[in-house]
Amino acid sequence: MRGIDVQAWLRGLDFTAPTRLVQNAPRLSHLPRQLLAGACCVFTFAAHAACPPSAIASLEKPGMGLRNGIDRGMLWRIEKDGRTSWLYGTIHIGRGDWVRPGPTIQKALAQSDTLALELDSRDEATAKTMSQPADPDLLARVLSGERARRLERQTSEACVPPGTLSKLPPILQVTALAGLVARADGLYPEFGVDETLAVSARNSNKPIVALESAAEQLKVLTGGTEVEEAEQVDAALDELESGKLRGQMKELADVWARSDAARLTRYAEWCDCLNTPAEQRLMKRLLDDRNPGLADGIERLHAGGKSVFAAVGALHMIGPQGLPTLMAARGFTVTPVLTDAQAQTAQPMPALAAPSPGPRSARGGKAVKGQRGQKGAAVAKGGKGAKSTKAAPAQKGGAKAPAKAAPRGAASARPAAHTTAAKTKVRR
Structure with missing residues (x-):
């Protein structure tokens, strides 16, 4: 569902009943911590060949580190009263190689005091609201007849075990299915950007603040009446059955990954x-309708002396009612940071080569193999002062020019000569 953090609402649902456990699943300690955020169908294979693989099974090499994350999404810097905060447009689904934020995002998050999200799915009140079963009478009224049969078919096609979603409000049932439809294109709620940022913040003991409540989001989804909720369920089922929703989500994910704000x-x-x-x-x-409330929360945190990294769905950033425009109207200086289309590829981290031993000192003043002709290298020669391996040009008056400074990490000529002379004197 556009504009709603699907991963937060899917947390805690068990999609694993008809599936089998992966026999050779990677150990948790070998996986990036961000990958462990997803709760649903993480370590399972679908029982039917037509079902998409689980999130972990979709990774070619689970646990393989990346040299650097890639900057994706849209980022704005907002400044007021001498403090800097950030607006980051996210996407609530993602690919496995998106779990590590890029360097610009990491730096902005590290410089912030607080991470602000639409919802904090770990909050007790939020979890309680999300797990609250729907009124059975409401379910019977809204999900009856052909609508119930359509929902059952889509649930089966999504490889969701029967009964997994049946106690949720009708709109949340189709919202859950909408969050799963892009798995065929490698996009999973388990890899949603908001949740990976939350894991990163928790690992660094950074406070997380919810800008909305689960009850508020549920009211937005249902529209407040049974008639509107039934209308939204029908519209969502139309999109699922036609395949249109899958194409829309893939296009939106591609636009987000390119930081293509235009x-x-x-x-x-x-x-x-x-x-x-x-x-x-x-x-x-x-x-x-939600953006003013989100802007209020961000402004309130900033005014309280906090540097805020506000991460909300990217669609909240566009148009005359988008958050960058609303924050500018509230007196913030808003500067685009990541808003241009980008084409980047993450590179696997290469294995670290064993360090090569440093050159051993030469006896009798002979240059070490591989050091011949090296400028500024000091080589001890008997008990006399060290000389450069390459003669320096003479200055006027016959005096020799001082040797060039040795490269960083190499011993300078003067200390080497002093040390050698001292050792020679001791021997005597």
Whole structure:
């Protein structure tokens, strides 16, 4: 579901009932800690050949480190009252090689006092709301007849065990299925950017603040009435059945990965998701109506003396009601940092070569093999002062020019000569 942190709502659901445990699953200690954030179907293979692999099984080499993360997504710096905070547009699904933030994102997060997310799925009140079963009478009224059969077919096609979602509110059932549809393209809620940032913050003991509550998000999704909720369920089922939603999510993920803010700004032109009054009302509720509250929370944290790294869905950043525009209207200086299309590839971290031993000192003043002709290298010669391996040109008056400074890490000529002379004197 666009604009909603799907991973937060999927946390705690058990999708593993009809599947078998991976026999040779990698040890947890060998995986990047960010990969351990996902709760659903992480260490399982789908029982049916048509089912997509689990998140961990989708990785070619689980646990393989990356030399550096790649900067993805959209980032703005916002400044006011002598403090700097950040707006980071995220995506709530991701690929395995996206779990490590790029250097720009890492630096901005490290410089911040607080990570602000739409929801903190580890918060007790949030978890309680998310796990609250729906009213059975509501389920019977909304999910009946053909709508119930359509939902059952989509649940089966998503390889979700029967009954896994049945106690959730109807809109959350289709939201969960929407979050799983992009697995066929290698995009998983387990690798959602918001959750990987949360894991990174917890590992560094950085406070996490939720800008919204689960109850507020649920109200936005349902629309407040059974009629509107049923309308949204039908629209979501239409998108799932047509395959349109999968294409939209893949395109959105590609745009996000390129940091292509210009194309994201034109989202309404290519998403094919604002064709009906119902779709337009939903998009307004999911984005424009929520943005002022998100901006209030960010401003409040910043005014309280905090440097805030605010990470929310990228679609909250676009348009006249987008967060960069709202923060500028509140007196912040807003500067784009990552908003241009990028084409980058993460490189595997090479194995570290064993350190080679340093050159041994030569006896009798002979140069060590491989050092001949090296400028500024001091070589001890008998008990006399050290000389450069390459003669320096003579200055006027016949005096020799001082030897060039030795490279960093090499011994200078004068200390070497002094040490050698001292040793010779002791021997005498």
